[in-house]
Amino acid sequence: MFRNTRKLAYALPLLGLVTIAGRFAHADPVPANPAPEKLAVIRFADLGGIENWRAVDDRTLLIEGHDNQWYKAEMMGPCTGLGFANTIGFVADPMGDVDRFSSVYVDGQRCYFRNFTKTGAPARDAKTN
Template sequence: MKTLIAALAGGAVLLAGAAAFANPAPAERPLGVEARIPFANTTGIRNFRADGDNALWIEGQRGEWYRAELFGPCIGLNHAVKVGFVTRGTNTLDRFGQVLVDGSKCQISSLVTSAEPPPKAKGKKS
């Protein structure tokens, strides 16, 4: 009986260890590092949020965030409901790509890993 209990306890420890390998904790991702978003022209981008007309946050398919700085103001970006991404012949968005807003192309100057953007500010009540 003692052997059976010891075997069951040992099996439980092995199963717990196997579960840890099957579902490892997500590794911390360094922020502010130049990045590339794979499959940007198909399923690689889930969402975006403008930061004025000079930058935007881009959410990748797995929930990771990136920040794209633009070379200059991209008129209409701050109020855009949808944008396009020009990947220049590849399916990966990087610092050489462009953002398409209302038919205008805006050149990306840097695309880096980022934390989730801050919450949107609430509108002021008069």
């Protein structure tokens, strides 16, 4: 009697492992590596690649590239004075490009980008028509 009980005690955990392995064998395969996202970048920003910009608030900046494409830069944190600034300085990389690793100077404060993506043109204000 004890011999059969011992065999059963060893067989139950193995049966459970087989059942679990069977469930994973029929699961959907993991998708292949997805295509990497293309980084948004304004080429030659230091040579006139930026046509226009508009501050939405102290954390968001809309930038128009020379190809009429608009980009949205979200700051790492609040960039004091960005919403009211008349001038800002763009810090480009050594190749002169502005991307998500870039930053801007506002009133002597350097504000780093957290995110930099392509976006549509901003809506025109009724007072600027």
